[in-house]
Amino acid sequence: xxxxxxxxxxDAAATRLLLLDAARRRFAADGYSATTVRDIAEDAGxxxxxxxxxxxxxxxxxxxxxxxxxxxxxxTAGEDLTLDRIAxxxxxxxxxxxxxxxxxxxxxxxxxxGDERAERIRQDILGTFAVRLAAxxxxxxxxxxxxxxxxxxxxxxxTAFGLAVLRSSTTLEPLASAGHDDLVAxxxxxxxxxxxx
Amino acid sequence: xxxxxxxxxxDAAATRLLLLDAARRRFAADGYSATTVRDIAEDAGxxxxxxxxxxxxxxxxxxxxxxxxxxxxxxTAGEDLTLDRIAxxxxxxxxxxxxxxxxxxxxxxxxxxGDERAERIRQDILGTFAVRLAAxxxxxxxxxxxxxxxxxxxxxxxTAFGLAVLRSSTTLEPLASAGHDDLVAxxxxxxxxxxxx
DNA sequence: TGGCTAAGTCAGCAATCGTTTACATATCGC
DNA sequence: GCGATATGTAAACGATTGCTGACTTAGCCA
Numbered sequence: 259x260x261x262x263x264x265x266x267x268x269d270a271a272a273t274r275l276l277l278l279d280a281a282r283r284r285f286a287a288d289g290y291s292a293t294t295v296r297d298i299a300e301d302a303g304x305x306x307x308x309x310x311x312x313x314x315x316x317x318x319x320x321x322x323x324x325x326x327x328x329x330x331x332x333x334t335a336g337e338d339l340t341l342d343r344i345a346x347x348x349x350x351x352x353x354x355x356x357x358x359x360x361x362x363x364x365x366x367x368x369x370x371x372g373d374e375r376a377e378r379i380r381q382d383i384l385g386t387f388a389v390r391l392a393a394x395x396x397x398x399x400x401x402x403x404x405x406x407x408x409x410x411x412x413x414x415x416x417t418a419f420g421l422a423v424l425r426s427s428t429t430l431e432p433l434a435s436a437g438h439d440d441l442v443a444x445x446x447x448x449x450x451x452x453x454x455x
Numbered sequence: 456x457x458x459x460x461x462x463x464x465x466d467a468a469a470t471r472l473l474l475l476d477a478a479r480r481r482f483a484a485d486g487y488s489a490t491t492v493r494d495i496a497e498d499a500g501x502x503x504x505x506x507x508x509x510x511x512x513x514x515x516x517x518x519x520x521x522x523x524x525x526x527x528x529x530x531t532a533g534e535d536l537t538l539d540r541i542a543x544x545x546x547x548x549x550x551x552x553x554x555x556x557x558x559x560x561x562x563x564x565x566x567x568x569g570d571e572r573a574e575r576i577r578q579d580i581l582g583t584f585a586v587r588l589a590a591x592x593x594x595x596x597x598x599x600x601x602x603x604x605x606x607x608x609x610x611x612x613x614t615a616f617g618l619a620v621l622r623s624s625t626t627l628e629p630l631a632s633a634g635h636d637d638l639v640a641x642x643x644x645x646x647x648x649x650x651x652x
Numbered sequence: 653t654g655g656c657t658a659a660g661t662c663a664g665c666a667a668t669c670g671t672t673t674a675c676a677t678a679t680c681g682c
Numbered sequence: 683g684c685g686a687t688a689t690g691t692a693a694a695c696g697a698t699t700g701c702t703g704a705c706t707t708a709g710c711c712a
Contacts, residue, residue, distance in 0.1 A: 268659050268708055292488040292569070295700065305661055310701060370624055372489070384627055405629050406640070412630040413618065413641045417610065420617025424609070427567055430581055432602050433609040443603070444610045444649055451648030452641055465678055465689050492670065502691055507671060 266303075274312045276302040282323045286362050287426070290320060290371040317373045324376055327363050328383045339394040341453060345445035348418045352425065353438050364422045388412045395453035410452045417448060463500075471509045473499040479520045483559050484623070487517060487568040514570045521573055524560050525580045536591040538650060542642035545615045549622065550635050561619045585609045592650035607649040614645060 266273075280301035284293040295316050299306040313319040334356075339347070351357075351364060367380055389397075392411035397404065421441070424430055432440070463470075477498035481490040492513050496503040510516040531553075536544070548554075548561060564577055586594075589608035594601065618638070621627055629637070 270659065273659085289486060289488065291486065294698085296698090306700090307662085307702080308660070311659085316700065368620055368624065381625055381627070384621075384625055388627065406637075409629050409633060409637065410641045412621070412627055413614065413638075413645065416617030416621050416630075417614040417645075418617070419620060420613030420615070421610065423565055423616060423620065424581075424613050427565065428578055428581055430578070430585065430609060432606050433613075436606060440603075440606065441610075444607045447648045448610065448614075448645055451644045463690095467689065470689085491668080493668090503670090504672080504692085505690070508689085513670065 270312070273302070273304050273308060276304055277309060277312060277319065278322060278326060281319050282326060282360060282363060282366060285320060285323055285369055286360075286365040289369050295319075317371055317376065320369075320371045320373070321376050321379065323366060324379045324383070327366050328379065330363070331383065331387065339390060341395050341449070344391065344394060344414070344453070345442050345449045348414075348421075348445055349438050349441040351418070352421055352441060353436075362422055362426045364419065365426055368419060368423065384415070388415050391415060391453075396455045407453075414449060414452050417445075467509070470499070470501050470505060473501055474506060474509060474516065475519060475523060478516050479523065479557060479560060479563060482517060482520055482566055483557075483562040486566050492516075514568055514573065517568045517570070518573050518576060520563060521576045521580070524563050525576065527560070528580065528584065536587060538592050538646070541588065541591060541611070541650070542639050542646045545618075545642055546635050546638040548615070549618055549638060550633075559619055559623045561616065562623060565616060565620065581612070585612050588612060588650075593652045604650075611646060611649050614642075 277298065281293075281298045284298050284301065295309050296306055298319070299309060309316070309319055313322055356363075367383060370377065370380075388408065388411050391414060392408045395407065395411060397407045397411065401407065421433070425434055428434065474495060478490075478495045481495050481498065492506050493503055495516070496506060506513070506516055510519055553560075564580060567574065567577075585605065585608050588611060589605045592604065592608060594604045594608065598604065618630070622631055625631065
Protein backbone atom coordinates (compact mmCIF):
# COMPACT_ATOMS: atom_id res chain seq x y z
CA UNK A 259 0.00 0.00 0.00
CA UNK A 260 1.72 3.15 -1.14
CA UNK A 261 -0.23 5.55 1.03
CA UNK A 262 2.39 8.24 0.52
CA UNK A 263 0.74 10.53 -1.98
CA UNK A 264 3.01 11.28 -4.87
CA UNK A 265 4.26 14.86 -4.37
CA UNK A 266 2.79 17.15 -6.96
CA UNK A 267 5.05 18.40 -9.66
CA UNK A 268 6.41 21.82 -8.85
CA ASP A 269 4.53 24.48 -10.78
CA ALA A 270 4.18 28.00 -9.46
CA ALA A 271 1.27 29.01 -11.66
CA ALA A 272 -0.65 25.84 -10.90
CA THR A 273 -0.37 26.08 -7.13
CA ARG A 274 -1.22 29.75 -7.34
CA LEU A 275 -4.47 28.75 -8.96
CA LEU A 276 -5.03 26.04 -6.39
CA LEU A 277 -4.75 28.61 -3.65
CA LEU A 278 -6.93 31.11 -5.46
CA ASP A 279 -9.60 28.51 -6.00
CA ALA A 280 -9.66 27.31 -2.41
CA ALA A 281 -9.65 30.88 -1.17
CA ARG A 282 -12.59 31.86 -3.33
CA ARG A 283 -14.63 29.01 -1.93
CA ARG A 284 -13.72 29.71 1.67
CA PHE A 285 -14.10 33.47 1.53
CA ALA A 286 -17.43 33.21 -0.28
CA ALA A 287 -18.81 30.59 2.09
CA ASP A 288 -17.47 31.71 5.47
CA GLY A 289 -16.52 35.35 4.98
CA TYR A 290 -13.14 36.99 5.33
CA SER A 291 -12.38 36.97 9.03
CA ALA A 292 -13.86 33.54 9.69
CA THR A 293 -11.49 32.07 7.14
CA THR A 294 -7.92 31.27 8.20
CA VAL A 295 -4.98 31.06 5.88
CA ARG A 296 -4.33 27.57 7.24
CA ASP A 297 -7.82 26.52 6.17
CA ILE A 298 -7.18 27.73 2.65
CA ALA A 299 -3.76 26.14 2.46
CA GLU A 300 -5.11 22.82 3.66
CA ASP A 301 -7.99 22.90 1.17
CA ALA A 302 -5.53 23.58 -1.60
CA GLY A 303 -3.12 20.91 -0.34
CA UNK A 304 -0.37 23.47 -0.22
CA UNK A 305 1.96 24.87 2.39
CA UNK A 306 0.75 27.93 4.29
CA UNK A 307 3.87 29.96 3.61
CA UNK A 308 3.16 29.90 -0.12
CA UNK A 309 0.13 32.11 0.40
CA UNK A 310 2.44 34.90 1.47
CA UNK A 311 4.92 34.10 -1.26
CA UNK A 312 2.35 34.43 -4.04
CA UNK A 313 -0.06 36.94 -2.54
CA UNK A 314 2.07 38.68 0.12
CA UNK A 315 -0.76 38.60 2.67
CA UNK A 316 -4.24 37.33 3.45
CA UNK A 317 -5.59 40.67 2.26
CA UNK A 318 -3.66 40.30 -0.97
CA UNK A 319 -5.17 36.89 -1.56
CA UNK A 320 -8.63 38.28 -0.91
CA UNK A 321 -7.99 41.08 -3.36
CA UNK A 322 -6.91 38.57 -5.99
CA UNK A 323 -10.12 36.64 -5.39
CA UNK A 324 -12.20 39.77 -5.93
CA UNK A 325 -10.51 40.73 -9.18
CA UNK A 326 -10.94 37.11 -10.19
CA UNK A 327 -14.71 37.14 -9.93
CA UNK A 328 -14.68 40.60 -11.44
CA UNK A 329 -12.95 39.35 -14.57
CA UNK A 330 -15.19 36.31 -14.69
CA UNK A 331 -18.33 38.40 -14.45
CA UNK A 332 -16.95 40.72 -17.09
CA UNK A 333 -16.50 37.81 -19.46
CA THR A 334 -19.60 35.76 -18.64
CA ALA A 335 -22.24 38.41 -18.22
CA GLY A 336 -21.16 40.09 -21.44
CA GLU A 337 -22.38 43.17 -23.21
CA ASP A 338 -25.19 41.40 -25.00
CA LEU A 339 -27.54 41.45 -22.04
CA THR A 340 -31.15 41.84 -23.08
CA LEU A 341 -34.06 42.68 -20.84
CA ASP A 342 -35.91 39.42 -21.26
CA ARG A 343 -32.84 37.38 -20.44
CA ILE A 344 -32.02 39.06 -17.13
CA ALA A 345 -34.29 36.88 -15.02
CA UNK A 346 -32.84 33.79 -16.64
CA UNK A 347 -29.29 34.99 -16.11
CA UNK A 348 -29.83 35.77 -12.44
CA UNK A 349 -31.46 32.39 -11.84
CA UNK A 350 -28.64 30.68 -13.69
CA UNK A 351 -26.07 32.40 -11.54
CA UNK A 352 -27.87 31.22 -8.42
CA UNK A 353 -28.34 27.58 -9.33
CA UNK A 354 -26.49 27.23 -12.63
CA UNK A 355 -23.72 24.84 -13.64
CA UNK A 356 -20.85 27.08 -12.51
CA UNK A 357 -22.44 26.86 -9.10
CA UNK A 358 -21.13 23.32 -8.91
CA UNK A 359 -17.53 24.37 -9.38
CA UNK A 360 -17.70 27.77 -7.74
CA UNK A 361 -20.69 27.76 -5.43
CA UNK A 362 -22.08 31.20 -4.80
CA UNK A 363 -19.20 33.29 -6.04
CA UNK A 364 -21.56 36.26 -6.07
CA UNK A 365 -21.34 36.19 -2.31
CA UNK A 366 -17.70 37.15 -2.58
CA UNK A 367 -18.82 40.58 -3.68
CA UNK A 368 -20.59 41.04 -0.37
CA UNK A 369 -17.77 39.84 1.84
CA UNK A 370 -15.69 42.58 3.36
CA UNK A 371 -12.15 42.46 4.64
CA GLY A 372 -12.07 46.01 5.88
CA ASP A 373 -9.17 46.73 3.56
CA GLU A 374 -9.59 49.90 1.60
CA ARG A 375 -8.23 48.68 -1.70
CA ALA A 376 -10.37 45.56 -1.66
CA GLU A 377 -13.36 47.73 -0.91
CA ARG A 378 -12.69 49.86 -3.95
CA ILE A 379 -12.49 46.83 -6.20
CA ARG A 380 -15.80 45.61 -4.84
CA GLN A 381 -17.43 48.99 -5.41
CA ASP A 382 -16.21 49.12 -8.98
CA ILE A 383 -17.52 45.68 -9.87
CA LEU A 384 -20.90 46.31 -8.29
CA GLY A 385 -21.16 49.73 -9.88
CA THR A 386 -20.44 48.64 -13.42
CA PHE A 387 -22.69 45.63 -12.98
CA ALA A 388 -25.60 47.81 -11.91
CA VAL A 389 -25.03 50.14 -14.84
CA ARG A 390 -24.91 47.21 -17.23
CA LEU A 391 -28.16 45.91 -15.84
CA ALA A 392 -29.79 49.29 -16.16
CA ALA A 393 -28.46 49.73 -19.67
CA UNK A 394 -30.09 46.48 -20.72
CA UNK A 395 -33.35 48.07 -19.65
CA UNK A 396 -32.82 51.09 -21.87
CA UNK A 397 -31.17 53.29 -19.27
CA UNK A 398 -28.95 56.12 -20.36
CA UNK A 399 -27.23 58.69 -18.21
CA UNK A 400 -28.80 61.64 -19.95
CA UNK A 401 -32.40 60.55 -19.64
CA UNK A 402 -34.58 62.66 -17.36
CA UNK A 403 -35.45 59.75 -15.05
CA UNK A 404 -31.95 58.28 -15.11
CA UNK A 405 -31.61 58.10 -11.35
CA UNK A 406 -34.88 56.31 -10.76
CA UNK A 407 -34.09 53.79 -13.46
CA UNK A 408 -30.63 53.15 -12.08
CA UNK A 409 -32.11 52.76 -8.62
CA UNK A 410 -34.55 50.19 -9.95
CA UNK A 411 -31.68 48.26 -11.47
CA UNK A 412 -29.85 48.33 -8.14
CA UNK A 413 -32.95 47.06 -6.38
CA UNK A 414 -33.01 44.19 -8.86
CA UNK A 415 -29.37 43.57 -8.10
CA UNK A 416 -30.20 43.62 -4.41
CA THR A 417 -32.73 40.87 -4.98
CA ALA A 418 -30.12 38.72 -6.64
CA PHE A 419 -27.70 39.22 -3.76
CA GLY A 420 -30.39 38.72 -1.16
CA LEU A 421 -31.35 35.44 -2.79
CA ALA A 422 -27.74 34.32 -2.84
CA VAL A 423 -27.30 35.12 0.84
CA LEU A 424 -30.55 33.53 1.94
CA ARG A 425 -29.99 30.40 -0.08
CA SER A 426 -26.44 29.97 1.12
CA SER A 427 -26.96 30.62 4.79
CA THR A 428 -30.40 29.27 5.52
CA THR A 429 -32.65 26.33 4.79
CA LEU A 430 -35.64 28.53 4.09
CA GLU A 431 -38.11 26.47 2.16
CA PRO A 432 -39.19 26.46 -0.60
CA LEU A 433 -36.49 28.96 -1.51
CA ALA A 434 -33.54 26.83 -0.44
CA SER A 435 -34.31 23.96 -2.78
CA ALA A 436 -35.91 25.97 -5.58
CA GLY A 437 -34.57 25.07 -9.01
CA HIS A 438 -33.76 27.29 -11.95
CA ASP A 439 -37.28 27.40 -13.34
CA ASP A 440 -38.83 27.95 -9.95
CA LEU A 441 -36.75 31.08 -9.57
CA VAL A 442 -37.20 32.38 -13.12
CA ALA A 443 -40.94 32.72 -12.65
CA UNK A 444 -40.95 35.32 -9.86
CA UNK A 445 -37.75 36.93 -11.12
CA UNK A 446 -39.30 37.53 -14.53
CA UNK A 447 -42.25 39.26 -12.93
CA UNK A 448 -39.86 41.31 -10.80
CA UNK A 449 -37.70 42.38 -13.73
CA UNK A 450 -40.78 43.22 -15.73
CA UNK A 451 -42.12 45.42 -12.96
CA UNK A 452 -38.87 47.15 -12.12
CA UNK A 453 -36.97 47.48 -15.37
CA UNK A 454 -39.52 47.51 -18.17
CA UNK A 455 -39.28 50.94 -19.84
CA UNK B 456 -11.01 69.41 36.83
CA UNK B 457 -12.54 66.14 37.86
CA UNK B 458 -11.66 64.19 34.76
CA UNK B 459 -12.26 60.93 36.57
CA UNK B 460 -15.60 59.85 35.20
CA UNK B 461 -18.02 59.06 37.97
CA UNK B 462 -18.23 55.26 38.15
CA UNK B 463 -21.65 54.13 37.05
CA UNK B 464 -23.96 52.89 39.69
CA UNK B 465 -23.82 49.11 39.94
CA ASP B 466 -26.83 47.64 38.19
CA ALA B 467 -26.71 44.19 36.68
CA ALA B 468 -29.73 44.59 34.40
CA ALA B 469 -28.53 47.94 33.12
CA THR B 470 -25.01 46.80 32.19
CA ARG B 471 -26.51 43.68 30.66
CA LEU B 472 -28.49 45.94 28.35
CA LEU B 473 -25.42 48.05 27.66
CA LEU B 474 -23.56 44.96 26.52
CA LEU B 475 -26.49 43.68 24.50
CA ASP B 476 -26.85 47.01 22.75
CA ALA B 477 -23.19 47.34 21.88
CA ALA B 478 -23.09 43.73 20.73
CA ARG B 479 -26.06 44.17 18.43
CA ARG B 480 -24.40 47.10 16.74
CA ARG B 481 -21.07 45.39 16.35
CA PHE B 482 -22.39 42.03 15.22
CA ALA B 483 -24.76 43.64 12.73
CA ALA B 484 -22.11 45.95 11.32
CA ASP B 485 -19.02 43.77 11.28
CA GLY B 486 -20.30 40.20 11.51
CA TYR B 487 -19.68 37.63 14.18
CA SER B 488 -16.07 36.60 13.77
CA ALA B 489 -14.80 40.07 12.94
CA THR B 490 -16.18 41.32 16.22
CA THR B 491 -14.12 40.80 19.37
CA VAL B 492 -15.51 40.67 22.87
CA ARG B 493 -13.09 43.41 23.83
CA ASP B 494 -14.59 45.67 21.15
CA ILE B 495 -18.06 45.12 22.55
CA ALA B 496 -16.96 45.64 26.13
CA GLU B 497 -15.18 48.85 25.24
CA ASP B 498 -18.19 50.18 23.32
CA ALA B 499 -20.37 49.43 26.30
CA GLY B 500 -17.86 50.92 28.70
CA UNK B 501 -17.83 47.72 30.66
CA UNK B 502 -15.29 45.14 31.74
CA UNK B 503 -14.71 42.24 29.37
CA UNK B 504 -15.26 39.57 31.98
CA UNK B 505 -18.84 40.67 32.49
CA UNK B 506 -19.71 39.37 29.05
CA UNK B 507 -19.01 35.86 30.27
CA UNK B 508 -20.73 36.50 33.57
CA UNK B 509 -24.00 37.58 31.96
CA UNK B 510 -23.92 35.59 28.72
CA UNK B 511 -21.47 32.78 29.52
CA UNK B 512 -19.73 33.12 26.15
CA UNK B 513 -19.44 35.13 22.96
CA UNK B 514 -21.83 32.69 21.32
CA UNK B 515 -24.28 33.17 24.17
CA UNK B 516 -24.17 36.92 23.69
CA UNK B 517 -24.77 36.50 19.98
CA UNK B 518 -27.74 34.26 20.69
CA UNK B 519 -29.17 36.85 23.04
CA UNK B 520 -28.80 39.45 20.28
CA UNK B 521 -30.69 37.26 17.85
CA UNK B 522 -33.61 36.60 20.16
CA UNK B 523 -33.59 40.30 20.88
CA UNK B 524 -34.22 41.33 17.28
CA UNK B 525 -36.63 38.43 16.99
CA UNK B 526 -38.79 39.76 19.80
CA UNK B 527 -38.51 43.27 18.44
CA UNK B 528 -39.61 42.21 14.99
CA UNK B 529 -42.43 40.20 16.53
CA UNK B 530 -43.67 43.29 18.31
CA THR B 531 -43.04 45.92 15.65
CA ALA B 532 -44.03 44.13 12.48
CA GLY B 533 -47.26 42.96 14.05
CA GLU B 534 -50.05 40.82 12.76
CA ASP B 535 -51.85 43.68 11.08
CA LEU B 536 -49.69 43.68 7.99
CA THR B 537 -51.60 44.61 4.88
CA LEU B 538 -50.43 44.18 1.32
CA ASP B 539 -50.29 47.84 0.45
CA ARG B 540 -48.22 48.66 3.51
CA ILE B 541 -45.46 46.14 2.89
CA ALA B 542 -43.41 48.37 0.63
CA UNK B 543 -43.67 51.18 3.14
CA UNK B 544 -42.70 48.92 6.03
CA UNK B 545 -39.65 47.55 4.26
CA UNK B 546 -38.49 51.02 3.32
CA UNK B 547 -39.06 52.21 6.87
CA UNK B 548 -36.98 49.38 8.23
CA UNK B 549 -34.15 50.32 5.89
CA UNK B 550 -34.03 54.06 6.54
CA UNK B 551 -36.57 54.57 9.33
CA UNK B 552 -36.19 56.21 12.72
CA UNK B 553 -35.11 53.05 14.56
CA UNK B 554 -32.25 52.96 12.11
CA UNK B 555 -30.74 55.81 14.06
CA UNK B 556 -30.65 53.90 17.32
CA UNK B 557 -30.12 50.43 15.93
CA UNK B 558 -28.67 50.81 12.45
CA UNK B 559 -29.42 47.89 10.22
CA UNK B 560 -30.52 45.36 12.79
CA UNK B 561 -31.97 43.30 9.97
CA UNK B 562 -28.40 42.46 9.05
CA UNK B 563 -28.08 40.57 12.31
CA UNK B 564 -30.39 37.94 10.84
CA UNK B 565 -27.86 37.30 8.09
CA UNK B 566 -24.81 37.10 10.32
CA UNK B 567 -23.73 33.60 11.17
CA UNK B 568 -21.69 32.40 14.11
CA GLY B 569 -21.56 28.80 13.03
CA ASP B 570 -23.22 27.80 16.26
CA GLU B 571 -26.08 25.40 15.77
CA ARG B 572 -28.49 26.87 18.29
CA ALA B 573 -28.02 30.39 16.99
CA GLU B 574 -28.63 29.07 13.51
CA ARG B 575 -31.94 27.57 14.56
CA ILE B 576 -33.09 30.85 16.09
CA ARG B 577 -32.23 32.63 12.87
CA GLN B 578 -34.12 30.10 10.78
CA ASP B 579 -37.20 30.40 12.96
CA ILE B 580 -37.32 34.18 12.77
CA LEU B 581 -36.81 34.22 9.01
CA GLY B 582 -39.35 31.46 8.48
CA THR B 583 -42.15 33.06 10.45
CA PHE B 584 -41.38 36.42 8.92
CA ALA B 585 -41.67 35.00 5.41
CA VAL B 586 -44.97 33.31 6.29
CA ARG B 587 -46.29 36.53 7.77
CA LEU B 588 -45.35 38.37 4.59
CA ALA B 589 -47.03 35.76 2.45
CA ALA B 590 -50.11 35.74 4.63
CA UNK B 591 -50.50 39.46 4.14
CA UNK B 592 -50.72 38.69 0.43
CA UNK B 593 -53.53 36.22 0.92
CA UNK B 594 -51.39 33.11 1.21
CA UNK B 595 -52.74 30.09 3.01
CA UNK B 596 -51.08 26.71 3.37
CA UNK B 597 -53.94 24.80 1.77
CA UNK B 598 -54.14 26.81 -1.42
CA UNK B 599 -53.15 24.95 -4.58
CA UNK B 600 -50.33 27.40 -5.44
CA UNK B 601 -49.17 27.78 -1.85
CA UNK B 602 -45.53 27.04 -2.61
CA UNK B 603 -45.24 29.52 -5.44
CA UNK B 604 -46.82 32.23 -3.33
CA UNK B 605 -44.55 31.51 -0.40
CA UNK B 606 -41.58 31.54 -2.72
CA UNK B 607 -42.60 34.94 -4.03
CA UNK B 608 -42.81 36.23 -0.48
CA UNK B 609 -39.33 34.91 0.20
CA UNK B 610 -38.03 36.61 -2.93
CA UNK B 611 -39.51 39.84 -1.61
CA UNK B 612 -37.78 39.19 1.69
CA UNK B 613 -34.57 38.57 -0.20
CA THR B 614 -34.86 42.00 -1.79
CA ALA B 615 -35.19 43.61 1.62
CA PHE B 616 -32.10 41.81 2.88
CA GLY B 617 -30.17 42.49 -0.27
CA LEU B 618 -30.95 46.18 0.04
CA ALA B 619 -29.84 46.17 3.66
CA VAL B 620 -26.56 44.49 2.79
CA LEU B 621 -25.83 46.69 -0.22
CA ARG B 622 -26.66 49.88 1.61
CA SER B 623 -24.59 48.98 4.63
CA SER B 624 -21.51 47.71 2.90
CA THR B 625 -21.22 49.82 -0.22
CA THR B 626 -21.57 53.36 -1.43
CA LEU B 627 -23.55 52.34 -4.48
CA GLU B 628 -25.31 55.39 -5.75
CA PRO B 629 -28.12 56.34 -5.93
CA LEU B 630 -29.07 53.42 -3.70
CA ALA B 631 -26.78 54.31 -0.81
CA SER B 632 -28.29 57.72 -0.19
CA ALA B 633 -31.84 56.93 -1.27
CA GLY B 634 -34.46 58.11 1.19
CA HIS B 635 -37.65 56.48 2.33
CA ASP B 636 -39.79 57.70 -0.54
CA ASP B 637 -37.14 56.90 -3.13
CA LEU B 638 -37.23 53.29 -1.99
CA VAL B 639 -40.99 52.98 -1.63
CA ALA B 640 -41.52 53.65 -5.32
CA UNK B 641 -39.68 50.63 -6.75
CA UNK B 642 -40.58 48.48 -3.75
CA UNK B 643 -44.28 49.11 -4.30
CA UNK B 644 -43.97 48.01 -7.90
CA UNK B 645 -42.05 44.95 -6.77
CA UNK B 646 -44.57 43.97 -4.13
CA UNK B 647 -47.37 44.52 -6.57
CA UNK B 648 -45.75 42.25 -9.13
CA UNK B 649 -44.74 39.50 -6.74
CA UNK B 650 -47.41 39.35 -4.07
CA UNK B 651 -50.60 40.67 -5.62
CA UNK B 652 -53.09 37.77 -5.63
C1' DT C 653 26.32 16.19 -15.35
C1' DG C 654 26.82 19.84 -12.27
C1' DG C 655 25.21 23.79 -10.39
C1' DC C 656 22.03 27.66 -9.93
C1' DT C 657 17.58 29.26 -9.15
C1' DA C 658 12.81 28.69 -8.35
C1' DA C 659 9.51 26.06 -5.59
C1' DG C 660 8.19 24.09 -1.43
C1' DT C 661 8.95 22.87 3.73
C1' DC C 662 9.51 23.61 8.53
C1' DA C 663 9.48 25.67 12.93
C1' DG C 664 8.54 29.33 15.40
C1' DC C 665 7.74 34.39 16.14
C1' DA C 666 4.72 38.21 18.18
C1' DA C 667 0.10 39.53 18.56
C1' DT C 668 -4.52 38.75 19.57
C1' DC C 669 -8.28 35.79 20.53
C1' DG C 670 -11.98 33.92 24.08
C1' DT C 671 -11.98 32.65 28.60
C1' DT C 672 -10.95 32.02 33.61
C1' DT C 673 -9.43 32.91 38.05
C1' DA C 674 -8.48 35.55 42.10
C1' DC C 675 -9.39 39.75 43.99
C1' DA C 676 -11.68 44.52 45.28
C1' DT C 677 -15.79 47.05 46.53
C1' DA C 678 -20.39 48.93 46.20
C1' DT C 679 -25.09 47.75 47.70
C1' DC C 680 -28.62 46.35 50.73
C1' DG C 681 -31.21 43.61 54.36
C1' DC C 682 -30.85 43.21 59.18
C1' DG D 683 -23.53 50.23 61.18
C1' DC D 684 -22.23 45.38 59.89
C1' DG D 685 -21.64 41.68 57.30
C1' DA D 686 -23.19 38.96 53.35
C1' DT D 687 -23.50 39.05 48.58
C1' DA D 688 -23.97 40.81 44.17
C1' DT D 689 -21.32 43.61 41.02
C1' DG D 690 -17.23 45.12 38.84
C1' DT D 691 -11.87 44.86 38.13
C1' DA D 692 -7.31 43.18 37.01
C1' DA D 693 -4.25 40.02 35.18
C1' DA D 694 -3.14 36.28 33.06
C1' DC D 695 -3.94 31.62 30.80
C1' DG D 696 -3.65 28.57 26.61
C1' DA D 697 -4.97 28.47 21.96
C1' DT D 698 -5.02 30.41 17.54
C1' DT D 699 -4.03 34.03 14.40
C1' DG D 700 -1.15 36.07 10.30
C1' DC D 701 3.33 36.08 9.11
C1' DT D 702 8.61 35.35 8.65
C1' DG D 703 13.13 33.42 8.21
C1' DA D 704 16.26 29.73 7.45
C1' DC D 705 16.27 25.58 5.36
C1' DT D 706 15.69 21.62 1.72
C1' DT D 707 14.91 19.99 -2.78
C1' DA D 708 13.16 19.69 -7.42
C1' DG D 709 13.66 21.53 -12.14
C1' DC D 710 16.13 23.35 -15.86
C1' DC D 711 19.98 25.10 -18.73
C1' DA D 712 24.76 25.37 -20.12
